[in-house]
Amino acid sequence: MQLKPYVRSLAVAVSLAVMAGCSSGGGTQEGSMDGIAGGNGAGSGQVSGSGLGQGADQMAGARIPEVRTIYFAYDSDAIRPEFQSVLEAHAQFLRGNPDASVVLQGHTDERGTREYNLALGERRAGAVERFLSVQGVSPSQVEVVSYGEERPAARGGNEEAYAQNRRVVFAY
Structure with missing residues (x-):
């Protein structure tokens, strides 16, 4: 049974290749914001690689809003006033395109414990979800x-x- 070590090595190699392919970050993020070096105004952040394909921008004649990232103050889930127009644009798009869906991805900086940051990211995304629901x-x-x-x-x-x-x- 000399074949057994080769099969085991092949299985390990295939597993590593699959894991490497699954470890992508899910797109790139580019963004700037008011008060940040290089920023050109509040709410100019956006995500590229939304995963929707070209036809998604033409749903019901409306376009997905260009600004797809909003920012928060330290240790806060309160929506900043300068981002309300961004949220209203997303709400308008989603209301006009009932077949469209969005994933709100909450993020934090590295300060705090992992568990606290996961909860804070969820609270931030939840605040946006509540805003959209009210709209x-x-x-x-x-x-x-x-x-x-x-x-x-x-x-x-x-x-x-x-x-x-x-x-x-x-993330549309």
Whole structure:
């Protein structure tokens, strides 16, 4: 039975290849915001690679809002006033396209425990979900996910990086 070591090695190699393929971050995030170096205004952040395909932008003649990231203050889930127009645009899109759905991805900076950050990311995404619900968006169109500190938009231990990581991303 010399074949057995080769089969085992092949199984390990295939498993590693599958795990490497599954470890992608789910798209890239580019963004800037008011008060952050290089920012060109509040709410200019966006996510590329939304996974929808070109036809999704043409649903019912409406386009998915360009700004798909909103930011939060330290240790807060309160929606900042400068992002209300962004949320209203997403609510309008979702109301006008009842077949569309969105995943609200809550994120935090690296400060705090893993458990606390997962809960804070969920509270942030939940605050956005409640805002959309009040605007008339069907709950069946919205899913909330928290990544806590696990998927930072910016690396570093300074306030600029922390501010970019305290966010909710609209993933259509």
